[in-house]
Amino acid sequence: xxxxxxxxxxxxxxxxxxxxxxxxxxxxxxxxxxxxxATVPADxxxxxDLAEVSLAEVIDDAxxxxxxxxxxxxxxxxxxxxxxxxxxxxxxxxxxxxxxxGAASGDSPLPGYLKNPSPGVTLVIEATRFDFEGDDKRxxxxxxxxxxxxxxxxxxxxxxxxxxxxxAESLARSAxxxxxxxxxxxxxxxxxxxxxxxxxxIEKLSLYGGEKPIGVDDITVLVPDARSTTIFALVNALGRxxxxxxxxxxxTLTREGEYLPLALAFLSTQFRMxxxxxxxxxxxxxxxxxHFQRLGIPMWGSRADQIHQTITRFGKSQLERAMxxxxxxxxxxxxxxxxxxxxxxxxxxxxxxx
Numbered sequence: 001x002x003x004x005x006x007x008x009x010x011x012x013x014x015x016x017x018x019x020x021x022x023x024x025x026x027x028x029x030x031x032x033x034x035x036x037x038a039t040v041p042a043d044x045x046x047x048x049d050l051a052e053v054s055l056a057e058v059i060d061d062a063x064x065x066x067x068x069x070x071x072x073x074x075x076x077x078x079x080x081x082x083x084x085x086x087x088x089x090x091x092x093x094x095x096x097x098x099x100x101x102g103a104a105s106g107d108s109p110l111p112g113y114l115k116n117p118s119p120g121v122t123l124v125i126e127a128t129r130f131d132f133e134g135d136d137k138r139x140x141x142x143x144x145x146x147x148x149x150x151x152x153x154x155x156x157x158x159x160x161x162x163x164x165x166x167x168a169e170s171l172a173r174s175a176x177x178x179x180x181x182x183x184x185x186x187x188x189x190x191x192x193x194x195x196x197x198x199x200x201x202i203e204k205l206s207l208y209g210g211e212k213p214i215g216v217d218d219i220t221v222l223v224p225d226a227r228s229t230t231i232f233a234l235v236n237a238l239g240r241x242x243x244x245x246x247x248x249x250x251x252t253l254t255r256e257g258e259y260l261p262l263a264l265a266f267l268s269t270q271f272r273m274x275x276x277x278x279x280x281x282x283x284x285x286x287x288x289x290x291h292f293q294r295l296g297i298p299m300w301g302s303r304a305d306q307i308h309q310t311i312t313r314f315g316k317s318q319l320e321r322a323m324x325x326x327x328x329x330x331x332x333x334x335x336x337x338x339x340x341x342x343x344x345x346x347x348x349x350x351x352x353x354x
Contacts, residue, residue, distance in 0.1 A: 003028040017117035023156035026196035044069040050081040071120040079127035111149040134286040164193035175206040178213040243352040260340040274310040
């Protein structure tokens, strides 16, 4: 089930007795929580954390009759914490195959409760730790199996780029914010199309801008990571072999006083990591993050997203050629009296050539 489908059911008054939310997308999760809590009185929301209480205690609460309201929402976080822990010596694969079936069938109090759920009570369990790809997919499948008695499972998948843009435009209109097209592009790029973060930044921008239009300069000043994303925009332009756009971004970096050897060092790191990721056959941001962390290289989620986007735009031979050109550009920047801009423009012209 998609978040939109659940929202439609909530609006029509057909709220299911139990809902499982899987996936890390925070914006839709907040929307669903707001919609569900709006169906009950203000004091009829109960929250539990399965890292602190047992699933049996949560079910006992769901069965209990409230003196104040016949309709309640019980919101439970850290749903993964209820899963049984396997023996330390057993591999995770064996644990998934051996522990989950027993837990799903007899050890969990959930199936018994759902045969006769409490009227007016909606039980929502968040299991948002794992994504839908890579190693996380197998772990998420285990979570789904454990909570298999819940028929209504909502997948909180990240927004696609066009969906994030459409939602950002809607949020800006609702906030009365006038964003230029370029400013919106930079906002989406700076925040990796993370709609939860975009919603927060649009709220901040609406307070800052009032009725005046918001441009690229405002985004650069007010939004975290917007300046550094200009360098990543250069990577994207080079990946598309968009010479005009790459030179425009280089001009922006020069006018902003960016130290161009540092920008080249960023490009070098980006391409080297992308080449390693491609040679290792990594297919998603999660796989990239896990791979480099196992090697002892710090890797945060947004950086893994950038590397993933780079390998989707560059083939192996293109990455190798880019590394050679970066070496030549670096040597040029180390000349006795180099013109940094000229050296970088030559690098762009060569890399975007046929």
